[in-house]
Amino acid sequence: MRAFINHFLFEFRTGIRNKTLLLMNYLLPLGFYAMMGLVMTEELNPEFIKTMIPAMVVFAVLASTLLGLPDPLVAAREAGIFRSFKINGIPALSILAVPALTTMIHMIIVAMIITLTAPLFFNAPLLVNWPSFLLTFLALAWAYTGIGLLIGVISANTRITVLWAQLVFLPSILLSGMMLPYNMLPEGVAKVARILPATHGMNAFRALALDLKAEFDPTGALVVMFAGGAVAFGLAIYLFNWDSQNVTRRAHPALALLVLVPYIVGVLL
């Protein structure tokens, strides 16, 4: 346990010491939040202000988990750091669980800053149901942390990591209901959007935390996100490779596509 705590504390400090992680965990989400708050005023876009808190929290989750979390995993594997960890008895589970946990802590700090300051500075409406907000946040963070880990585990190198991350990040920003209302999307696109955890997150935040109209079943959205996160974590552990030079692997990285199954089931049901 002492080893795990040591590992956790070191990894948490790294999230602030490392310039890229500091940018992705704090500067980018808070900078984007401040910019959106200043640009999207109540007069210009009242609909945005209504969902500003969840939208900016979703953005913070996306930045930390997709742009921050995977790259250090790939870089560490390429640099032989995981080999050294293996030799010294550091379990694979810790290598994945510790950055996942510390990323969640960074996200919670940013979410608290946004939630507490948005009503004050930008006149955003207060949350109606705080426990539901917390539950939805945890489901969303869990789902995206799993995806971030999975990208870090399957990417062959850091360049590929960026591609995979953007493949999830950009649609999540555009289609989840953060920037454009979900009900304005064409039916086909709306179905595709529900393959993204951010769409489920925005829907659950609106319905459960802000008491706004749900676009689809918000409880189902929570279930899908928790299930999606569990599948992603399971796949990340299964596909984890200690060594970039190791030619033998448990399974083809394409197996990672199984992470979509809970979301596709969600769309079908």
Place this chain on the structure above:
Amino acid sequence: MNKLAIEVRDFRKTYGSFVAADDISFAVNAGEIFGLLGPNGAGKTTTLESLEGLRTPDSGFMRVQGIDPSRESSRLRDVIGVQLQASGLPDSITVNEAMRFFSAYHKVAPRYDLIDRMGLTEKRDAQYHQLSTGQKRRLALALAVAHRPQVLFLDEPTAGLDVASRVELHSLMREVQAEGTTIILATHDMAEAEEMSDRVAILLRGKTVMVGSPMDITSTGAGLTKISVRTKTPTLSAPGGNFPAVSRQTTDGDYFIYYSTDIGPTVSAIIDYIESKEDSLIDLRVERPSLEDRFLEITSTSPTPTSQDAQ
């Protein structure tokens, strides 16, 4: 009979159709420094990684302190320490954090004294990427020995170090050995291997071609011993100075240099000749072939080795 720290017999490892190790065998006595030598692609890294539990052998027998590295990895972690050639540490970790981090996973108290012994006291709060190459190597060694391993694997420990850091690291290796630790030293530096190793194994194309002390290995070759002689007057330049077992001769300034296949008769004959000419000897140096000479001889002339060579 010495207790064996490591046993490797008929070790074979392939990657697809590439045979990285084919019939490698050697044994390492407890408490000795054992050099693992060979050109690139000889199978050193594959052998080391298999002993460290990072790779699984295709066949053969391997034991480290009686532990099968491929099957008992958790027991192995407690008895081995490894200094990898590559960094092995995150850039942002500080020296003190690294010591706490690895010690915690080995379930031992952090050995901050080692940080001081390695001359890193001033760098305790420096991040890994802020350290020089020499400081990184010293930190890696401190971390590798912090849990007092019985067997220490060092992969090119002095590569890229300046002379002072290299001497310092060698002295630390001797200290660790004096505490009873067995050291496996993989290196391309023949001078280092000759100076530090009690015994060495030379690997070539995935096979063991020779195992023995550096002295044994250098004495068995066809290498020529260099005899440099300087006399008061240039007697040796006169005709008649033909000595037994000399295969070629040359000069270097005031020195006459003879390459001999059998130094005893050659040196005796040279001294007799100088005395007979009533000249006097100012300097005489005998340099036996180095491990590097012998290594080059083996690696350049050896056909595909057989397992009998290794016995």
